[in-house]
Every structure is written in structure tokens, then in C-alpha cells.
Amino acid sequence: MSEPAAAPLELTHSHIDDVSHGHAPLMRVTLPLTQTPVWLATRYDVVKEALGDSRFVRDPAKIPGTQGGGVGAEMLDEAGLPPEYRQYLEILVMVDGPEHTRLRTHVIRAFAPRRIAALRPRIDRLTQDLTAELAAKDSDFDLLHSFTYPLVTNVICEIIGVDEADRPQLSGWIRDYESGEPDRFLPGIGHLAAYISGLLDRRAAEPAEDLASDLLRSNAEAAQEQQLSRQEMIALVFLLINTGIAPSAFFLADGVLALLDHPEELARLRAQPELLPRAVQELLRYVSAVHVGATLYATEDLELGGVLVRKGEGVTAGLLSADRDPGTFDDAGRLDLSREAARGAGHIAYGHGAHRCIGAALANLQTEIVLDHLLLQRDTLALAIERNAVERIGFAGEGTFPLRLPVRF
Known part of the structure; x- marks a missing residue:
């Protein structure tokens, strides 16, 4: 068991997107906007082990x-988010x-x-109409x-x-929230929470085939100790809206950019459209929807990848880096749409x-449809x-994503 004593590395957003695998299975770092070092x-193999180990919380x-x-x-705290919004x-x-x-x-x-x-x-219809x-x-x-x-806003x-007439307004509140500007993101959260509360009231009176109605039905049928509070229902819907929009939108843009960067792979996909489902999985490996996972904390002293992690210390999962690990994937830095992952x-x-993304099936389907309409049918x-003029924006502890991606047909 080893215990590296190197001083913590101050990571930037670009470092998070381009971390060296180095020689050590864990690196001591300080993430952007934080002061506490983590592993x-x-x-x-180390990332997957940590994510599946119940000794981490x-x-x-x-x-x-x-x-x-x-x-x-x-x-x-650094973002100035009040406790009641967390x-x-x-x-x-x-x-x-x-x-x-x-x-x-x-x-x-x-x-x-x-x-x-x-x-x-x-x-498919939403994508076709928007593309046309x-x-x-x-x-x-x-x-x-x-x-x-x-x-992705329409889909989620x-x-x-959410009624179609309300979606432009909801999208604006999401943009306000994601802006990070104090005079916008706090009101954005407040407006979204109030809207969700009203939506739950409407679905309680007139149930439909949607998640808001599902939540209310599920709660009514659950044993008392399994029921959700009203605030928990609002928070769950808020989280699903938030995570269903920004990560998906950024990943789709990065996925298209990756294919434009690799014209030989795009040509292969056009010649063999049956590769599309496999291509989606390779793009997820190559660019990822989420670059860095939530930090996990050891509940006891334990060994991870041969390194001693002490009780209370945090381990942050570099998902994008793990998916480009040359020890697991052959020619890991190359986009290969015909790649077959080992079992x-x-x-x-x-x-x-346990925390694997709930929306995985939705993300797979959306990506297939988008690539088909944008790059195969056209x-x-x-x-x-x-x-080299494509700008990227960094999000604290998450990596960088395209700020805008000007294209033309």
C-alpha cells in the first residue's frame, strides 16, 4: 500500500478535461473554487471500483x-447559493x-x-421540425x-x-439559473420552484401521462415511511429539469463536433448507418456527457488502487479520463465508431x-435521433x-464545454 505525499495540484477547468493518467492511480488535487484537497x-479500474464501493458516501x-x-x-458557498436553495x-x-x-x-x-x-x-418529429x-x-x-x-428542453x-406554451418561459429561467450571475440565477431558481409547485397542483386536479402525475400517483400508493414531502417532489422535478437540459445539450454539441473533427469516421457512419447505436456509445466514451463525477467520501480508512484513503477524505471520479484510459481501451485517444467494448x-x-444516470436510455435515444437528422439524412x-475559434466555458469541478458552436448546412 502506498501513500503519495505530493503537494495537492491546483486543477483548472482545462486540466480536468485533459488529466494525465500519470503513474499514480490517485492524484492529490484541489478542484476549482475549493480549498479542500481531494483524491x-x-x-x-480505480474509478469504477470507487463508484461501486459502499464504503464511500x-x-x-x-x-x-x-x-x-x-x-x-x-x-x-463560492457561488453564493443560499442554504434554502441547495x-x-x-x-x-x-x-x-x-x-x-x-x-x-x-x-x-x-x-x-x-x-x-x-x-x-x-x-423524431421535434428534431425533424427543428432541423428543417x-x-x-x-x-x-x-x-x-x-x-x-x-x-432537449422540449424533450424533458x-x-x-410542462405545457408547450410554458416551455419558452421555463427555458429562460433555466438560462437565468445557469448564468451564474447572482441577480439572475437566484430568481431563476425561485421561478422554477414556484412553477413546479403549480404544475404539481394542476396534475393533482387533472392527472396525465407524465412524470409530475407519476410522482403524485407513486406517492399516494407508497407506504408512509417511503412517501415524499412536497418539497422533495419539487426538488426532484427541479433536478430532473436541470440535469436533463444542460449536460445533454453540451454533449450533443460536443458529439457533433467530434464527428466533424473526424471526417473519416463520419464517412464510415454514413456508409454504415447500422453503426449508429455503437457510435453513440463511442461518442459517450470519447467526449462524455459529464466529465467529472460527484466527490465520494471514505467512511473508514481503506485502500483504493493501492493508495491509502483515510476516513473522511474525498475521492473525485474523473469519468472522461477513465473512459480514455489506455489500460482499458485500445488506442483510447482515438475515436473509433466500430469499437466494441470488452464485456x-x-x-x-x-x-x-447505485447512482448511475437515470436518464441513460433517454440520452442514448436523443443522440441517435439527432445524429441521424443532422449528419446522416443530410x-x-x-x-x-x-x-481553433471554438470557445469553451468551464464549470466548477465539471470540466469545459462549448460556449457556442456556429455551423451551417
């Missing part, structure tokens, strides 16, 4: 003798064990693969803000039950274990700017 796991407050709320709380970002994410199961059970039905598959015609509208303008457009954001709103060694872009999509 950064970058190797596939998401909430350090649950570990006796541990002080503070961990690096997540430090980031929220439930909207922490529910599901910061709980483990039976409590996590209780919350997840109430929303999992809406994201079951069979139910998501039934959405294909609707998502942008192509008809015969001008440059921003793929992120004119295509991927509107599309469809699932949750049990597929990408972990959706995480692993063969003229191209960048409208020089490749």
Missing part, C-alpha cells in the same frame, strides 16, 4: 467526526443507501427503457443555443408534463453503481468558423 481518480456529514459539507458545499441541486446526488433508493424509486418509472422508447416518434426550420434559413446558426438546447418538458468494460460516462453540416 482525483483517473484510471478506469456522497454526504461527508454522514461520517462521524467529519466536519464541513465537502467540496460540493464549498463550490455552492436541496434543488443536492437531492438524489448527495444521498446514499435506503434514502437514495426511496427518492429514486419515485422517478425511475418515467425513465424506464420501454417508456423512453415510446417517445421516439415524438422526439434551421436548414430553410440558409444561414449560420449556433448549434448549441439554436438546436440542442431547444430540443414533454416527459415532466464489463464499457464506458462509464453515465457513472456506475451531409452538408459544417463548422461556420475556424476550428
